[in-house]
Amino acid sequence: MNLPRNTPCYAVIFTSTLSDSQEGYDVMSDRMLELAAQQSGYLGIESFRSPDGKGVTISYWEDLNAITAWKQNPEHQSAQELGKNQWYQNYSIEIARIESGYSFDRP
Numbered sequence: 015m016n017l018p019r020n021t022p023c024y025a026v027i028f029t030s031t032l033s034d035s036q037e038g039y040d041v042m043s044d045r046m047l048e049l050a051a052q053q054s055g056y057l058g059i060e061s062f063r064s065p066d067g068k069g070v071t072i073s074y075w076e077d078l079n080a081i082t083a084w085k086q087n088p089e090h091q092s093a094q095e096l097g098k099n100q101w102y103q104n105y106s107i108e109i110a111r112i113e114s115g116y117s118f119d120r121p
Contacts, residue, residue, distance in 0.1 A: 023057055023112050024075045030097075030105035032067035039101045042093050049089055055080020067103075074112075081109060 032039070050056055055076035063069035075081045084090060097105070 022114070024078060024081060025110045025112055026073045026075065026081055027108040027110065028071040028073070028105060029108075030069050030071075031103040032063075032069070033101060033103045035100050037100075038096070042096065042101075046090065046093055049087065050084060053080065053084050053087070055083070078109075 047059065050059065050073060057074035057076060059071065059073045061069065061071040073084075075084070
């Protein structure tokens with residue numbers, strides 16, 4: 015992921031463990047990725063999930079107002095409720111300010 019490294023931004027770190035009930039999860043996950051990308055202040059996302067259902071998704075945002083707007087998006091709120099009631103065994107969310115960063119790419 016190539017984020018602007020010269021401007022501070024925020025990361026929302028969502029860690030989760032999937033439950034046994036996954037009906038509709040993939041469709042909703044794809045929709046949330048599409049919807050988040052349309053939100054003002056959205057910078058990007060990275061997501062990883064192990065075979066045992068544990069995962070980490072990190073979304074990047076320009077500021078805290080953008081994060082709040084995303085959390086309050088009605089379609090996102092519906093997905094959150096389905097996550098609590100059906101798809102996740104557990105989850106946690108942390109928000110961190112990124113002051114700077116760097117990367118390396120092998121040619």
